[in-house]
Amino acid sequence: MTQIRSLAGLILLLPISSITACELGLGEESHTVGGNKSGPVWNWQIYQSAPYNPPELDINSNGEPLSEGLLLFTPSNFRPINSVKESAPLIMTDQGQLVWNGPSGNMTNLRATMYQGSPVLTYWSGVSTEGGNVGHGYGSVTFLDTSYKEIITLCPKLGLVVPEGKEYPCEADFHESFVTDRNTLLVSAYNATPADLSVIGGPRQGWIFDCLVFEIDPKSQEILFRWSAIEHVPISQTKYPLQGSGNKTVPFDYFHINSIVNVGNSFLVNSRHTWSTYLVSAKGEIQWTLQGYTGSDFGSLPDEGRFKWQHHAIARNVTESSISISYFNNFASAPDNGSRPSHGLELQLSLPPDKSRSPQVVQYLFDPTEPIYDESQGSMQILGNRHVFLDFGQIPIMKEFSPGYPSSSAARWTARFGQDNRVQSYRGFKQQWHATPYYRPSLVVKQNETANGCATGYVSWNGATDVTAWEIWEGSNQKHLSKTGRIYRRGFETKFSIKKTCAQAVALECEKVVRKSNVACAS
Helix, strand or coil: CEEEECCCCCEEEECHHHHHCCCCCCCEECCEEECCCCCCCCCEEECCCCCCCCECCEEEECCCCCCCCEEEECCEECCCCCCCCCCCCEEECCCCCEEEECCCCCEEEEEEEEECCEEEEEEEEEEECCHHHCCCEEEEEEEECCCCCEEEEECCCCCCCCHHHCCCCCCECCCCEEECCCCCEEEEEEEEEEECCHHHCCCCCEEEEEEEEEEECCCCCCEEEEEECCCCCCHHHCCCCCCCCCCCCCCECCCCEEEEEEECCEEEEEECCCCEEEEECCCCCEEEEEECCCCHHHCCCCHHHCCCCCEEEEEECCCCCEEEEEEEECCCCCCCCCCCCCEEEEEEEECCCCCCCCCEEEEEECCCCCCCCCCCCCEEEECCCCCEEEECCCCCEEEEECCCCCCCCCCCEEEECCCCCCEECCCEEEECCCCCCCCCCEEEEEECCCCCCCEEEEEECCCCCCCCEEEEEEEEECCEEEEEEEEECCCCEEEEEECCCEEEEEEEECCEEEEECCCEECC
16 A cells, blocks of 8 residues: 545555556657757657657747637758758647648748638749759649648649759749639749840840749649739849849849739739839739839838838738738848848738828837848738738748737747748748548557556647547557547647557547547557
């Protein structure tokens, strides 16, 4: 017998067997952490039942309520130095628990969207270029349904000219892969093109990257629309320095397209290097231009409404008389760093354009406790409750804010997933996503971890969002199992004790049996 003090302070005499017995328990969250934050590779999570190694998020929160949703982002090495344990598209909770780990590789622009009336995940995968063709991509766009089955892989051949005569099997650029409300896909592309650069002090027989917009039917892969920047926007509008480029080996990236969305039958096209956003008609004509300093067709911008080197222009609240556009306003490039922190910006414009009615700032969001100067990439998302979610691109930080203007305030929530300028995520989102994988859960059983004769089970189901509990079956061999109880689902991987040698876990969504794991036995 042994003594145990109860919660009421009474001394209870219990048989030793009742203490050392292998109780199933309620289930425990299970992962360990590899690496360290000051080492060459950022901390990563390690599981027993799955081979994934997502980053250990370094989270700070002020305790105020957050918007509902999951984090969708794509951590990868920013420089050719190994700084992440695994590059893959990820879905995680805002508490740092893994939900889904996609395939390893060079992926960007993971997001949840609708296609033909059903929720899907889309992401780009392929080659991100270096050298004279730095900052572009050649790849494909993948569509997954809510069981993670691949329903479409769009691998467009667009007839592009690539520096040094290189060829790629798929030619969609990584900057944009946007599913429209008419079930088409908008992608960007970069085409090396001869051009006269004398207007900016370059050679008459020079070369540029012509930025292209394509609207494509995902199923048939038919090209429905094509737009060329150089056919409509003169090189003289660029704000980017020539810096020795402009030849066939290193074409001049005068425009640098980085986002495209449809606005009805028109297209909102964003150019980082002209500091401009263009509304392009279905016939390819520019209907109006918003320039980040002059305002162009819309008149002068207020000081806090100015933007440059901006990313992720998204149209909102479109009516006949007005439109709002949100940006991740980098406001940072080598000559500008330190002049103004990168921030989220939302502008309201009057329609039709009128230079006498200046754009108005709706939101201007940055964290004064942590100013960030981000030269490249980034995204701004306005959530359903008007909270704002910012991803800082080449700086591996995500933040959630309350709505903010005229004065910004510290973020409600911040997560870091790497070291500055070593780990990146081109964009990041916080979205609703519900999925039940087509593949079964994974269970591993290990013997004698606690030296009490018990075995320990570890169960996970990569991508399952709605599992609430696991029903546990045990037995002395794989063919003879009996139900022994139920445990709560705890994070990505749940740990529990078993008395027998073999076990199986059954996934439950509330009381509904969803799928059985493999049967695992301790070795």
